[in-house]
Amino acid sequence: MSLADWRSSWKYPTVILCVYGFFCSTRPSEPYLTPYLVGPDKNLTLEEVNNQMFPVWTYSYLVLLFPVFLATDYLHYKPLVVLQGIAFIVTYLLLLFAQGIMAMQAVEFAFGLSSATEVAYYSYIYSVVPSTKYQLVTGQCRSATLIGYTAGSVIGQILVSAAGVSYFVLNIISMTCVSIAFLTSWLLPTPQHSMFFHRDLTANIVEKKMSNGQASIDNDIHSPKNTCPSNLSVDVSDIPNEFEPAEFVELPLNPLPGSAVVSPMVVFLQLWRDFLNCYTNKSLLLWSVWWALATCGYLQVTNYVQTLWTTVEANATVYNGGVEAISTLTAATSAFAVGYINVDWAVWGEVALGAFSTLDAAILIVMALAENIWVCYGLYILFKGSYMFLITISTFMIAKTLTLERYALVFGVNTFMALALQTVLTAIVVDSRGLGLDVLTQFLIYGGYFGFISLVYILKGACTLQRHCCQRSSEREMDDAIVHHVDHAPL
Incomplete structure (x- = not known):
């Protein structure tokens, strides 16, 4: 394959995106953010970091998420990927050279923008890769970010423990890595179509039609009803109503000219x-x-766990990087x-959600009460593994339809x-304008929060199991009745 052919294939943007994701995630300083902020470099107090600085990330992430989601599609993805790189650079420039609580709140706003624009990174690939490669490429991109985050944590731990490198130098290394990612983002090709605002006229949705009990589809994508005029006009009543997934005609890798911009009103109505x-x-x-509730709790825990570690063992050797690497793996x-795991999650899924949420609740409560940093480290690793196990099941159960x-x-x-739930929780529990609770009390509340989730899903799971058992019992009785009828039928 020639260089020109490779650049025009789906492999080129995949490689660039993986390289970008790796360097964006390779941030050796991230596991040491709280020690850096409360140390001599920034000289902030734990209360300022916990109650005034960190809540800004939650608020900015929430406010920016929806407009960024729409802008990502409207601007063809690439500008938002570039913007994410810029947001990371601004974040580390402020961390390195700015002083004071207001400057650190600006850091959290910039980091909130980088978090919101992550949607562009994960959705970009679907506009330049054929649908048969979605699963492969998604796994590659997520693996790249995972490897990058693990590598960054390991590098940070080695430099701190073995070489005695300062947290300031770690931030310089992180700044270098995200700058490489920013430069890499410019190599991405700009997609010619998107999911909502920029429709490719050569790609038409083929709806399922039921006829005589058989599913049939209309394969003639060039028929008059599928041809769009130059001034695109879409009838909202034509948007599919069924919950069943529609079937799609395979998109050509290099789409033909003929992309048309759909009006915002039509897009909003379709989304609604x-x-x-x-x-x-x-x-x-x-x-x-469950996905929303658990993700809210998970984000709170990961956002404030460094503050908890610093509170439990302020003068100990910091192994945050190693713990983050192990927890990620x-x-x-x-x-x-x-x-x-061969389990019927439609039957046992709710029970699993409730049981593991109970485990998470117990973990967080013990973390808040423990006075040993190694106990906190070990429980955090267990908590993160439990969440990722359940969120994978939940994601699969949601996405398969x-x-x-x-x-x-x-x-x-x-x-x-x-994020809306996290904002409410942050405003009430963490923010200095709310209760402004210390981090140990916060983790007790987070434990109670997961306890509430577990109670709801254990009760719902018990109902589902009872209904399933009754259904199986009825089916067995029906089978027995049929067998009895056949055995006593006259010859």
């Missing part, structure tokens, strides 16, 4: 209709609610293991709801 269709499905709603292993557009919508809504 898809939203109603998706969330009226009780099973999807149940898994989505443990989480990846637990998520990978889901694919090899969705088309690509609805996948983006549902997980966007779930993330927004998680």
Whole structure:
């Protein structure tokens, strides 16, 4: 394959995106953010970091998520990937050279922007890769970020423990890595179409049609009803209403000219209709609610766990980087293991959600009460592995019934709801304008929060199991009746 052919294939943007994701995630200073802030470099107090600085990330992430989600699609993905690189650079410039609590709040706003623009990174690939490669490429991109984060944590731990490198130097290394990622983002090709605003006229949705009990589809994508005029006009009533996933015609890798911009009103109406269709499905709603609730708690824990570690053992040798690396690998292993567990999650999933949420509640309460840093480290690794195990199951159960557009919508809504809940929790429990509680009390509350989740899902799981057992019992009785009828039937 020549260089020109390779650059025009799906492999080129995949490689660039993986390189970008690796360097964006390789940030050796991240596990040591709190020690850096409360140390001589920034000289902030734990209360300022915990109650005034960190909440800004939650608020900015929530406010920016929805407009960034729309801008990502409207601007063809690449500008938002570049913007993420800029946001990372601004974050580390401020961390390195700015002083004072207001400057550190600006750090959290910039980091909130980088978090919100992450949607561009994970959705970009679907616009330049054929659908048959979605699973492969998604795994490669996520693996790249995972490897980058693990590498950054390991490098940070080695430099701190073995070489005695300062946290300031770690931030310089992180700044270098995200700058490389920013330069790499410019090499990405700009997609010619997107999921919502920029439709490719050569790619048309082929809806399922039921006729004589058989599913049939219209393969003639060039028929008059599928031809769009130059001034695109879309009838909202033509948007599919069914919850069943629509089938798609394979997109050509290099789409033909003829992309048309869909009006924002049509896009919003389509999103609203898809939203109603998706969330009226009780099973999807149940898994989505847990997804949002648990992600809210997980983000709170990971956001404030460094503050907890610093509180428990302020003068100890810091092994945050090693713990983050081990916890990430443990989480990846637990998520990978889901694919090899043969369980009917439609029956046992709710019980599993409730049981593991109970475990998470106990972990967080013990972490708040423990006075040993190694206990806190070990429990955090267990907590992260438990969450990743369950979120993988939840993601699979939600995604298996969705088309690509609805996948983006549902997980966007779930993330927004998680951030909205996190914002409420942060404003009440953490923010100095709210209760402004210390971090130990916060973790007790987070433990109670997961305890509430476990109670709800254990009760719901018990109902599901009872209904399943009754159904199996009825089926056995029916089978026995049929056998009895056949045995006593006259010859």
